[in-house]
Amino acid sequence: xxxxxxxxxxxxxxxxxxxxxxxxxxxxxxxxxxxxxxxxxxxxxxxxxxxxxxxxxxxxxxxxxxxxxxxxxxxxxxxxxxxxxxxxxxxxxxxxxxxxxxxxxxxxxxxxxxxxxxxxxxxxxxxxxxxxxxxxxxxxxxxxxxxxxxxxxxxxxxxxxxxxxxxxxxxxxxxxxxxxxxxxxxxxxxxxxxxxxxxxxxxxxxxxxxxxxxxxxxxxxxxxxxxxxxxxxxxxxxxxxxxxxxxxxxxxxxxxxxxxxxxxxxxxxxxxxxxxxxxxxxxxxxxxxxxxxxxxxxxxxxxxxxxxxxxxxxxxxxxxxxxxxxxxxxxxxxxxxxxxxxxxxx
Numbered sequence: 001x002x003x004x005x006x007x008x009x010x011x012x013x014x015x016x017x018x019x020x021x022x023x024x025x026x027x028x029x030x031x032x033x034x035x036x037x038x039x040x041x042x043x044x045x046x047x048x049x050x051x052x053x054x055x056x057x058x059x060x061x062x063x064x065x066x067x068x069x070x071x072x073x074x075x076x077x078x079x080x081x082x083x084x085x086x087x088x089x090x091x092x093x094x095x096x097x098x099x100x101x102x103x104x105x106x107x108x109x110x111x112x113x114x115x116x117x118x119x120x121x122x123x124x125x126x127x128x129x130x131x132x133x134x135x136x137x138x139x140x141x142x143x144x145x146x147x148x149x150x151x152x153x154x155x156x157x158x159x160x161x162x163x164x165x166x167x168x169x170x171x172x173x174x175x176x177x178x179x180x181x182x183x184x185x186x187x188x189x190x191x192x193x194x195x196x197x198x199x200x201x202x203x204x205x206x207x208x209x210x211x212x213x214x215x216x217x218x219x220x221x222x223x224x225x226x227x228x229x230x231x232x233x234x235x236x237x238x239x240x241x242x243x244x245x246x247x248x249x250x251x252x253x254x255x256x257x258x259x260x261x262x263x264x265x266x267x268x269x270x271x272x273x274x275x276x277x278x279x280x281x282x283x284x285x286x287x288x289x290x291x292x293x294x295x296x297x298x299x300x301x302x303x304x305x306x307x308x309x310x311x312x313x314x315x316x317x318x319x320x321x322x323x324x325x326x327x328x329x330x331x332x333x334x335x336x337x338x339x340x341x342x343x344x345x346x
Contacts, residue, residue: 038334039087042326043094047086055082080334091321092149100155104148111143124236127195157317159309166302170294177292179248184285185260186225186243188215189235192277212271212278219268225282234277246287256281 039047056079060070070078096104116125129136170177190208192200200208215232219225229243238245249257256279259272263283272279329335 036330038331039083039327039329041091041328045090045094045325047083051086052079052083055086076333083329083334087322087327088318089145089149091318091325091327092152093145094325095152095156095321096148100151101148103151105144107147107151108140108143111147112140119237153310153314153317157310157313159306159313161302161305161309163298163302165305166298167294169301169305170297174291177297179290179292181289182246182248182287183260183263183283184244184246184287185263185281185283186229187235187238187245187256187282188212188219188225188229188233188243188280189276190215190232190278191234209271209278212280216268216271216280219280219282225268244284 035048035050037046037048038052056075059078059082060075063070116122119125119128126136129139190212192205192208194200199205211232215228219228226242229239233239233243235243245252247257247260249261251257252260253274253276255272255274259269259279260281260283263269263281265283265285267283269279269281272281
């Protein structure tokens, strides 16, 4: 199955979106031990130790929140990637025209709207920001900077992909366009977590269970399920659309998925318990596996091929920008291997 190009996937290196707040401890350390410059250009742009530390801590926290630990022996590699990101974003934004900035702002606004939609509501979006100790303005600033960088790259790196190129890839890679079996189902959720995603006390969970049983009784009696969703459900991501989701296997938590795929059309499940709480699921449709039609995937496929072509040219392009800017990496730990080797043999 063709996976739609994800937001920001064009410049993975450049678009590390802020999902965790920077630690201020690096600022305190800078006050004690100084704040050396790690990199600079001839125009006066600098990256200081404190900036690098803050960004590295932020990204490490983001990865940890996603269940990915960064081993200590990989921290320097992470920091090197962060430094590359800071430099690249500056160099690309420095080349931006007024039109690039306007397009970048428009693109960032679009992605912000998509992020809110994906989370399900303005309320959930704001809760996410609060949980990460991040302000809305900080988030928007990062996204605009990244979107402007992407706009500059798209303008300056030419990548032509024709309809014939798209059809050729589609014909030669049939397995990539297989859409797996999916279900269209709605659910009512009685959450067993608080606003900070911590488990509720047992007595509160028992009350939620009792409420779920009342909703189940009414659903089994044939009451309008969408109306019950509106009355009972605590899932802001689906409550306003009748509790509905369409998904393949592997997308939802196992208990929810197993129940949904085991139902017959228009059947209502018993109470299903997951890490999120108590669910009541109604199956509306089973969608058989099939190959996606070229007409339905051509736009996304063309975009993916354009991005692939740009990625191939991006390293050489960024190298040129760094040379033109007179970039100096002052800390040997972060120099490219060939540069570091040369400095040690002088």
